[in-house]
Amino acid sequence: MRFFLVAATVASLLMSAYAHAQSPQAESGYKETQLNQGAYATGPAPGWVIPADIPDTNLSGDAIWRLSETHFMAGAAPEFYSRRIIQFNSPAGMASLGPLIMTFVPEYQKLTLNALRIVRGTTVIDVRDTVKVRFLQRETGLEQGLYRGIVTASILLDDLRVGDTLEFAYTTKGVNPVFGGKYFESAAWTPSLPMQLRRVVLQYPAAQPIRYRFVGPAPKEDAGKPQRSTVGDMIRLQFEERGPAMVTPEQFTPPSYDAMTSLEFSEYGTWNDVARWAADMFANKEVPDAEFERRIAALQGAATEEEKILQAIRYVQNEIRYFSVSFDESTHRPAAPAVTLQRRYGDCKDKSLLLVSLLRRLGVSADIVLVASKRYKNMDALPPSPGVFDHVIVKLTHQGKDYFIDPTQVGQEGTLETKAQYLAGAEVLVADKASRSLVTIRNTDSYLALPNSELHETMSWPDFDKPATFESRLIVRGKYAESMRQGAQRLPAQFDAMRTRYLTQRYPDARRVGTAILSDDLPANQLTIVDRYTIDKPGEMRQDIRFVTFAPSNFLDAIRAVSGAQRNTPMVLPDAPQFLRYSFDLVLPSNVSAMFDPNSQKLNNDYFRLKLNERFRGNTHHMDLELKIVADAVPATGMKTYLGDLKRMGELIRGVVPITPGLVKAAAPANSDPAQLLAKRLRDAQQSRLDAYTKVIKSGKLTGKDMAATHAARAVAYSNLMQTDEALADLLQAVKLDPSDAEYPLDLAIIYEKRGQFPAALEQIREALTLGIEPHRAHFQRGQVYYQLGKYDEALQDLGQVALSDDGNAGMPYAKLWYLWTLGRAGQPVPAALKHQLDQELNGAWPRAAYGMFTGASSPETVLAQVQKMQGDERLMALCEAHFYIGQFYLVKGDQAKARESFEKTRATGLTIYTEYLAAVQELERMDRQQPPAAAVTL
Helix, strand or coil, rough: CCCCHHHHHHHHHHHHHHHHCCCCHHHCEEEEEECCCCCCCEEECCCCCCCCCCCCCCCCCCCEEEEEEEEEEECCCCCCEEEEEEEEEEEEHHCCCCCCEEECCCCCCCCEEEEEEEECEEEECCCCCCCCCCCEEEHHHHHCCEEEEEEEEECCCCCCCCCCCEEEEEECCCCCCHHHHCCCCECCCCCCCCECCCEEEEEEECCCCCCCEEECCCCCCCCCCCCEECCCEEEEEEEEECCCCCCCCCCCCCCCCCCCEEEECCCCHHHHHHHHHHHCCCCCCCCHHHHHHHHHHHHCCCHHHHHHHHHHHHHHHHHHHCCCCEHHHHHHHCCCCCHHHHHHHHHHHHHHHHHHHHHCCCCCCEEEECCCCCCCCCCCCCCCCCHHEEEEEEEEEECCCEHHHHHHCCEEEEECCCCCCCCCCCCCCCCCCCCCCCCCCCCCCHHHCCCCCEEEEEECCCCCCCCEEEEEEEEEEEEEEEEEEEHHHCCCHHHHHHHHHHHHHHCCCEEEECCCEEEEECCCEEEEEEEEEEEEECCCEHHHEEEEECCCCHHHHCCCCCCCCCCCCCCCCCCCCCCEEEEEEECCCCCCCEEEEEEEEEEEECCCEEEEEEEECEEECCCEEEECCCEECCCCHHHHHHHHHHHHHHHHCCCEEECHHHHCCCCCCCCCCHHHHHHHHHHHHHHHHHCCCCCCCCCCCCCCHHHHHHHHHHHHHHHCCHHHHHHHHHHHHHHHHHHCCCCHHHEEEHHHHHCCCHHHHHHHHHHHHHCCCCCCHHHHHHHHHHHCCCCHHHHHHHHHHHHCCCCCCCCHHHHHHHCCCHHHHHHCCCCCHHHHHHHHCCCCCCCCHHHHHHHHHCCCCHHHHHHHCCHHHHHHHHHHHHHHHHHHHHHHCCCCCHHHHHHHHHHHHCCCCCCHHHHHHHHHHHHCCCCCCCCCCCC
């Protein structure tokens, strides 16, 4: 159902009709209709109207509105008068006219054409009484379940010429009786063509006070202050502005933002006045009939109250079809539940009243809710009136929580917690006489906790000379699941073809393997779709580099990219709020060996939050993205930031995995040790970098910050080769050249820790924090330093800042492991809540499997077995870490011998670039000094 305010609609139509109107008779779905006698007439303007003089104009344009005036008469017999004077200066101006439109509802309104004249020079051509008027009724709403009594009177003028001035005026009398004589109206103010004079007049009985409000940009000068006069017992307000400003609509302006000015009138003083009207309108005073009682009896058979509620919702949504027949009071007054049950159809108000009646009969608290479905928000900018609402839904309360249900939706699944909320964020009015303000619809906590959409893509390409296999696993929830579920049911073949078509844009030679596999979890309202493909050439070769592309395609509909930052109005973001995840896993041939530190990036602004975690070790690359849209619009002043961060998002994600020749290993000599070969290859890579940086430094071409960055980069290479003296010298030089960079003190702290200079390391971490380093990095590093000092309480405080947060950065699993064995060394058990959380993550990406040793869920043997499942260099790298974690496990258990054995295995890998290698060496040195072990704790 859509509430319809006829006079306001007429005013709005006429304000735009001259610009780009189309003839209703040219549109499909209109038919001519016959009116009852007296519904239409021609005649002079009503006596209460004082027409404005036609002003002279010096405005230029293809067409000019010399005058646009609207008069409203409130009282026992409300009337609406509209008059337009338009001057045509060019053929383009005439082409913009189209038909003249007058819209009314004959069931309770009468239409009078007051004037239709063409002024051509000194000649006045009056065609009011001779022009052909066609009365049209729209039929195209039938397939949408809509049928209303609205009639469009359409006039197509003959022989209009350049230079003509047209005068067009008409009156409608009568309003919908459903409002009980209480008055509200609206007049558009902002013109679509150059306008010389805009005038709006309201006359109302002194005993019937009516408030007014300009909505949108304020008119200039004193137009907002009406001329007030008295005509008998009537108050007359006249609003007037010469040359009102035109506004060019901007694409993607939020519907809640009033870019255009309108003048609103309302006799309703508060939202409570509207709520009381609606409460009376939707009061169900009828005695339930036998069919209603049979329906209640069927619902009573459900086992729980929630199941009764869900069955009632499903019945009204799916078994009572949507169809609206709106005449007279039925535009707003709902049909009785018995009538809706008998018809088995109804519009939003009919279906909502039926659902409320069923729920109340079941003992569930339920109310009617009025919604402005097109505006949603910023409702308090409008004066209260029934006319601002166009939709009806239901609010119910279950176990102390409020849930909002739209009975016109079809095929909704899930529990009350997981059902989709199509109106999240909308400001609505509960039709209860106690309602005094609007309430905001919010998504449930359960719905917000999980992503609306997750897309997990996996590519396996074990041989560059053969095709790759590709799997896409899409998980959608809530309204996204409902939409996709219905699409899969209606058009299964097209459903598969659509996704294949999208993938071939990225991989042109992708071939589907089988059909999509759908898994539907109805209680969770979650749909999983798995697609599998074979791809002949997934990587494009450019200058000896293979590029494998990926794309978080489920992000595309959540963001809005526009070409420029210049706007006058906010830009609405699609379907906010949203929570989305994407991952891409790429398994390459076993002779690919990458060694990149985990990369964590964040991008936060007032509009979206992006988290990126990436790792590339051995022959396995993993990208994990999380995007949250947290605002529904970007203000005009925020567009530069938004677009800049959107560009930065693209740069961070990249969408490509480059596989350089240096990542592809040469064939290994016979009987060689893979671990030693890996260690040598990594050392050679560091030495190559060191030599390159040295060459640049010696060239003398760099200065300032560029030279500082090069010294810092060479320091990292020295550090990875365990040449800490040279690394320290380079970093001190970097700090000297650029003392403002927060990275350098943190790098210095790592070098000082390697050298055993722990107080100096702590001092550098403090300096890094002062300069603005990301706190989680500083806390993690300082926690390790405190651990080396045996200050376990301080270490736990710092490590806990990272390990116990919900930050999601790539280093978090490592911080959790340090936290776990530090708890053990401090003699503290793992908290139960943390144990439960970590045990849920054991099957996640490495190194999460190692959690289980410290929570008691697994053993060192279990951890090693998982590592052995890895391939190539990734397995060797993970073994370096795993043996160190096992050593820490045995230290906590108090078994020094097994701990030493594990640490020795880490040292034997020779992977000096690993934190675990250094830490294992330090543990062995500590054992050699025969320091007493910390007290063991039972795991």
